[in-house]
Amino acid sequence: MDQYRPGRRELLATAGTAVTGLVAGCATPRTDSSIEGSSSHGIDRENRADGSTYTDVYDAIIDSVTQVRVFGIEDPVTEEEGRGQGSGFVVDGEYIVTNEHVVAGGEEVDLQYINGDWTTTRLLGTDVHSDLAVLEADHVPEEATPLGLADERPVVGQEVLAIGNPLGLEGSMSEGIVSGVDRTVPAPHGGFSFSNVVQTDAAVNPGNSGGPLVDLSGNVVGIVNAGGGNNIGFAISAALARRVVPALIEDGEYEHAFMGILLRSVDRLVAEENDLDEATGVIVTETIPGEAADGVFEGADRSVRRRGEEVPVGGDVILAIDGEPIPDRHALSTHLALETSPGDTIAVEIRRGRREETVEFTLGAR
Structure with a gap:
């Protein structure tokens, strides 16, 4: 699993230590929204405020976070074909991790990186019991280096950042702490529960699903998969992802x-x-x-x-x-x-x- 824990960027080495309908992804086809916002590739990075430690973490990993757009999803009400969206991130080479529920029912999946690049993908594997999926991207920008899955288990009170595309707003970040660990969270459908889930009060909304929940060193401590409102969000733990993701890449499935x-x-x-x-x-x-x-x-x-x-x-x-x-x-x-x-x-x-x-x-x- 060493390939899922690459060395941290030099920028983070000096960053210091400052600072039942739960699904937060695309359970239904995406509809038009009046909310719009410029993605970070439209921001002048040479003429801006100094920011904070959070800014340093964001700058170090945002190129590796993608918007996931899923086509061919059937609207359960109108039965018309629509599309959904969520988030994902690069873990190794051309491999992208997201949630199973983000890509479920889709016929095609495209990615857009924060620099504006688009790419098509192939679905390598899914696991409904951990809500994880792996995509193989046809194109990964040079700047999109792999994010590492944390070795250490998170602790309550640890500061974390959720980065993704809530409501389709590219490259958004929210800050919070780990509010609980080892949660067992009922899956929205299927009569089973997700194990070893990380709870956080970082704001997560529809579209955050599949995006990384990271510590202040930029290591992924969880893959955001649900938000229950009232400052309660959930993420599939990095510990479980370290077991499931390699199997999805190698075999397309994982046995629990x-x-x-x-x-x-x-x-x-x-x-x-x-x-x-x-x-x-x-x-x-x-x-x-x-x-x-x-x-x-x-x-x-x-x-x-x-x-x-x-x-x-x-x-x-x-x-x-x-x-x-x-x-x-x-x-x-x-x-x-x-x-x-x-x-x-x-x-x-x-x-x-x-x-x-x-x-x-x-x-x-x-």
Whole structure:
């Protein structure tokens, strides 16, 4: 994966350390808007204010951020052919990362770089479960050098910048912090969730999807994929992208590990009804017939109603995987996404009834 972490530009080396409808991309064909704005290639860079550290980061990476325009999308209301738009960025040579939902349903995808250059592309691969896609561009400007996917995981309070094309406004940037990590966010469609998601209060809007969320060294900490309003935005983590993107380039697809269970975090009510000493772990509410967990784990055999909700009783409680504590469903989701692959055999520590035991378990594929 070294090719996804090129050296930072000299400019950033001295920059210092200052400073269910969640989709933020093109879920529907783009319509005409009265909002217009000059892209950065129309700005006089020789006659401007000094700016800030944010300006330095912007200048260092903006040439590598693209506008993604998708043609051939059918309007679900009128059934007429339209187009959508989002954002993307260069990761290696001619490869461009964006969101799966940005390009989904499109027949052709064009890119426009900030210098005004246009290019056609080929779709190499998509992964709906991480909302990532990789395009191969026919043309990449010399200035559009690859952006690196961060090695270090982000922390709450870390300053970040979202760069992309909200509402089709090229080369826009917003600033914020990492508001949360290891989020599990329901996908708008499909009955599954995105794992290991980064939460930010940097403003993201329709058109930001697929664009980079970067730290102040210009490293990509996440790929923006959703905005829920009220200063809450989400990005697919660089840690997950480092696993998925190479597979999309090489094979056009990526297989996620899958246990085949339905589950719930153990809260106080679950702990009380299952005679657990602590409110920690995840309880198996059901195993999916025919999937890997079928016949290995035991789901809840009944439920009781407490404070207006159904509380599962009797299922296995997962406490740890391969020695790593699993305090809640977010930890389980993150561990599976970042540490395992289909076919791996893992040691799952469970509480079953009154005893604790370890179950050897081979993961399936989603």
